[in-house]
Amino acid sequence: MMKMALAFGLLLQGVAWSAEAPANFVVEWNKQLLAAAEAEDGFMTLKGVRTAAMMHLAMHDALSAIRHEYAPYALQADAPDADPIFAASQAAYEIALSQYPKQSVQWQMLLASTAHASGAAWQRSVELGKAAATAVLDSRKSDKWDSQAEYRFHPMGPGVYAEFREHSGTPEGFVFGAGWATVKPFALLRPDQFRVGPPPAIDSKEYAAAFDEVKDVGAFASRTRTANQTHLAMWWKEFVEASHNRLARDLVVRDRLELTRAARLFALLNMSIFDGYVSSFDSKFFYNHWRPYTAIHWADKDGNPATELDAQWDNLHKHTYAFPSYPSAHGTVCGAAMTVMAATFGEKRKIWMETREVDKAGPMSGKIAMNPSTRSFESFAAAALECAMSRVYLGIHFRYDSVAGNELGHKVGGYVVEKYLTPVRGL
DSSP: OHHHHHHHHHHTTTTSOOSSOTTHHHHHHHHHHHHHHHHHHTTOSSHHHHHHHHHHHHHHHHHHHHHOOBOOSSOOOOOTTSOHHHHHHHHHHHHHHHHOGGGHHHHHHHHHTTOOOOHHHHHHHHHHHHHHHHHHHHHTTTOOTTOOOOOOOOOOOTTBOOOOHHHHTOOTTOOSOGGGGGSOOSSSSSTTTTOOOOOOOTTSHHHHHHHHHHHHHTBTTOSSSOHHHHHHHHHTTSOHHHHHHHHHHHHHHHHTOOHHHHHHHHHHHHHHHHHHHHHHHHHHHHHOBOOHHHHHHTGGGSSOTTOOOOTTOOBTTSOOOSSOOSSOHHHHHHHHHHHHHHHHHOSSOOEEEEOOEEESSSTTSOEEEOSSOEEEESSHHHHHHHHHHHHHHHTSSOHHHHHHHHHHHHHHHHHHHHHSSOBOTTO
8 A cells, every 4th residue: 555655646746637637647548558558569569559549448438428428439338426537547547457467557556646536436436447448348359450361472573562571671471460451440340441442553654653753752862852851751750659649648738628528539549540550451462562662673574664773772761661562551540640630629720749769760770869859730631641741752652652541541530530439419
C-alpha cells in the first residue's frame, strides 16, 4: 500500500487528470501505452496500434454507458451512477495490462491517479471498466493481427515486386506484412472494401512520367529536389501511430476537449490507423507492384522505351522497404488519421506538428535529428497530402502510389467517422 501511495503521489505531479481538464488522463493513457508499444517492437507489428484502438474503445464504451452521448462499440450498458473518470481508467488499465503485462506497475500507477471515487460508485466504476474492456477484447478474438501469411515471389517481370535484399537489409526471401492483408479490421467490413484500382500499365506514358519523377527528385544526389522537399521527405518518416497520436494529444490539451469527445477521438483515430494499414496492405499484395529502386535498376527490361536504366541510382535514405509499393501505406494511414482529426477539430484549421528525430535509413538504422523539428499546415488535408507525397521525394514510391494511398486513407477515415461511435440522436 505504501508503494502504491508513493506511486499515486508521484503521478499526481504529472498531467494525468484534473478537475479543470478531465480529458488529460485520457491523454496520459495514450502517451504511456504507445511509449510501451514502441519500446517493445518499434511499431514493426500491429500490436501497438491495435492495443491503442482497443484501449480507447473500451474507455469510450465505459463513458457511453454513463453519459450516452455517443454510440458504443462493443458494450451496451447503462451505468449512470458510475464515476466516468475512474470507469474509463479502469477500462484502459484492463486492456493495457492484458497486452503489456510486464508494465503492470506502470499501469497500476496510472490507474491509482484517477482513484477518487469511493463506496458504491467506486465498485460500479470498477465493474463497468472491466466489462467494457472484456467486451472489446472479445470482439477482437481471432482477428489474426499477428498471423503470418505465406508469400511466394513471382517470376521477375515488368512491374512485379522483386527482392533487392542488399537495399532493404533483410534476409533472403523475407517479405514484410503479407499477413496484414488478411487481418480483421476494426471498422471496415473486410480488408478489400476500398481496394484501389490498378496502377498504370508499365508501358504507358503515365508510368514513364512517374518513373522519371521519382528517379529525379527521389535520388540521393538529386539536383532538382529543393531543401524543403528534402526536409519533408525525412521529417515524415516517423510512423503514424506515434506522430498522429502525439498531434491528437497536443490538440486535446490545447483545446481543452471535453472528456467524452477526447475519448471518442482517440478511439476513432486508432481504429482508422489500424484499418488504414490493413486496407493498404490488402491492395499492396493484390497488385504486387514493384518499388522505384527495382524499376530503375531493371528499366532496360520493362518494355517501355521511355524509361532508362541507372544501375548506380539510390534514393534519399538509401533504403527500400521489403514489401510491394502500391499504394503507399504511409499515405493511407496519414490520410485516414487526418480525416478523423478534421471531423473532430474542423478541416480549416492551421496545425503545427513536431518530429524531433527519425530513422536515418531503415528500421534500427540509428536516429538523426530533424532541424527544424516542426512543420505547419493550413489544414489537416494539406498535412495528409504532404505526408503521402513525401514518399516520392524520399525515393521509395511513385506519385501514383502516394495519390492512391492518400485517397484510400480519406475513404477509410471517412467511413470510420460516419459509421462508428456516432452521436446519439436526441441530444
